[in-house]
Amino acid sequence: MNDLLIAGGIGVAFGWALECAGLGDPPKLAGQFYLRDFTVLKVMLSAMLTAMLGVFWGGRLDMLDPGALYVPETYLLPQLVGGLVFGLGFVLSGLCPGTSCVALASGRIEGAATMLGLFAGVLLVGLAFPAIEPFYRSTPHGPLTIQRLADLPYGVVVALVTVVAVSMLAWIAKREAAR
Amino acid sequence: MRLVRGLGIGALALGLVAPFAGSPSRTQQRGLDLDSIARAIDDGSDHVSARQLAQWIRDRRPGLRVIDVRSPAEFHDDAIPTAENLPIDQLVKSRFAPDQTIVLYSQEGAHAGQAWVMLRSLGVTQAVFVPGGLADWREEVLSPLLPANASPAERARIAELSHYFGGSPRIGGSQEDQVAGATQTGRGSRRRGC
Structure with a gap:
C-alpha cells in the first residue's frame, strides 16, 4: 500500500513536470522531429542529467543503492524494430505514452485517442504473443549499460555523459537566444 | 538565465568530479554470504514445493517469475505453465527486480539448487527452487x-x-x-x- 502511495505521488509529480514543460502539446512534441522545437530534448537531457547525477552521488553518499535499481534487459533486434514503430507512432500522434496521459488530463482529445491506440496495441501484441515470442526473445544481450559496453568505470561514463548533455543544452540555449 | 547557467555549471562540476569519487555501488562484493545461505537452507526458505508453486501460479501471485533452467530442447518438450526458459549460463547474466519472486526448477531439482546458489552469490536473495523439479510437478500437481x-x-x-x-x-x-x-x-x- 505504501509503495502504491509513493508510486502515485511520483506519477503525479512526473505528469505535473511534463505539463509544466509543455509536453502535453502534440505540435510541440512533433516539432522536435522536424528540429523546429527543442523542448523535448531539453526536458530529456536535463531529466537524464538530474537522475544520473542523483543516482551516482546518492549512491556515493550512501543514500541509495544503485545496485538495487532494475536495468531492463537488451534484446537488440526486437527493440530496434519496436523503437522504429514507437517513433513512427510518436511523430504521427505527437505524443508518447507518458505525455498522452498528461494530454488527456489537461483535456486534449488527442490524448484520449493516443491512449486508446496504446491499449489496443498492447492488447494486439498480447494476443499475438505466442506467434512473435521467438522474435521477442531473440538477440538477448542481458542488462546492457554504457559502462559495461565500453568497459569504463561508472564515474568516467557519468563525466562523459555530463559533458555531452551540458554542451548540447548550451548549444540549444545559444540557438534559441539567436532567434 | 542566471539560474539556468548556475545549474549547468553545477551539473558539469558534479559530473566531472564523478570519475574521482570511486564506485557508488554497495553491492559490488561478489561472494557467498555463507551465513545467510546456511540460515535459508536451515529454515527452508530456499525452496518451495511443487504444490505451493502451483497455488502461486493459479492465484497469479504478483511478481512471480517461474524459470526453467534446463536446455531449450527440454523446455519445449515439457514445462511448467507460465515458465520462461533461462538456461544456467543465461541465468547468471540476467538481472532481477527486487520485488520479483523467482522460482527455479530443473528436471529433478539438482540443477535448480545449484542455480539458486549461483544467484545467491550474485546477490539475488529473492529466489527459491523446487526441490523435486519437474518430476515433482508431475507427481504432486498433475x-x-x-x-x-x-x-x-x-x-x-x-x-x-x-x-x-x-x-x-x-x-x-x-x-x-x-x-x-x-x-x-x-x-x-x-x-x-x-
Missing part, C-alpha cells in the same frame, strides 16, 4: 495421489489444483497401497539425470 486418510476438503483441494493444470489425481487406497503406488509411479515417471 497426478497427485489423494491420501486415503486425508479429510474430504483436503482431497478436494488437491484434486481441484490438479484439474486446474489439466491433471488428474490418483485415488490412494490404504496406507500400504499408497506406498506401493508411489514407488511404482516413481519408477515410471522419474527420469534419471537432472
Whole structure:
C-alpha cells in the first residue's frame, strides 16, 4: 500500500513536470522531429542529467543503492524494430505514452485517442504473443549499460555523459537566444 | 538565465568530479554470504514445493517469475505453465527486480539448487527452487495421489489444483497401497539425470 502511495505521488509529480514543460502539446512534441522545437530534448537531457547525477552521488553518499535499481534487459533486434514503430507512432500522434496521459488530463482529445491506440496495441501484441515470442526473445544481450559496453568505470561514463548533455543544452540555449 | 547557467555549471562540476569519487555501488562484493545461505537452507526458505508453486501460479501471485533452467530442447518438450526458459549460463547474466519472486526448477531439482546458489552469490536473495523439479510437478500437481486418510476438503483441494493444470489425481487406497503406488509411479515417471 505504501509503495502504491509513493508510486502515485511520483506519477503525479512526473505528469505535473511534463505539463509544466509543455509536453502535453502534440505540435510541440512533433516539432522536435522536424528540429523546429527543442523542448523535448531539453526536458530529456536535463531529466537524464538530474537522475544520473542523483543516482551516482546518492549512491556515493550512501543514500541509495544503485545496485538495487532494475536495468531492463537488451534484446537488440526486437527493440530496434519496436523503437522504429514507437517513433513512427510518436511523430504521427505527437505524443508518447507518458505525455498522452498528461494530454488527456489537461483535456486534449488527442490524448484520449493516443491512449486508446496504446491499449489496443498492447492488447494486439498480447494476443499475438505466442506467434512473435521467438522474435521477442531473440538477440538477448542481458542488462546492457554504457559502462559495461565500453568497459569504463561508472564515474568516467557519468563525466562523459555530463559533458555531452551540458554542451548540447548550451548549444540549444545559444540557438534559441539567436532567434 | 542566471539560474539556468548556475545549474549547468553545477551539473558539469558534479559530473566531472564523478570519475574521482570511486564506485557508488554497495553491492559490488561478489561472494557467498555463507551465513545467510546456511540460515535459508536451515529454515527452508530456499525452496518451495511443487504444490505451493502451483497455488502461486493459479492465484497469479504478483511478481512471480517461474524459470526453467534446463536446455531449450527440454523446455519445449515439457514445462511448467507460465515458465520462461533461462538456461544456467543465461541465468547468471540476467538481472532481477527486487520485488520479483523467482522460482527455479530443473528436471529433478539438482540443477535448480545449484542455480539458486549461483544467484545467491550474485546477490539475488529473492529466489527459491523446487526441490523435486519437474518430476515433482508431475507427481504432486498433475497426478497427485489423494491420501486415503486425508479429510474430504483436503482431497478436494488437491484434486481441484490438479484439474486446474489439466491433471488428474490418483485415488490412494490404504496406507500400504499408497506406498506401493508411489514407488511404482516413481519408477515410471522419474527420469534419471537432472
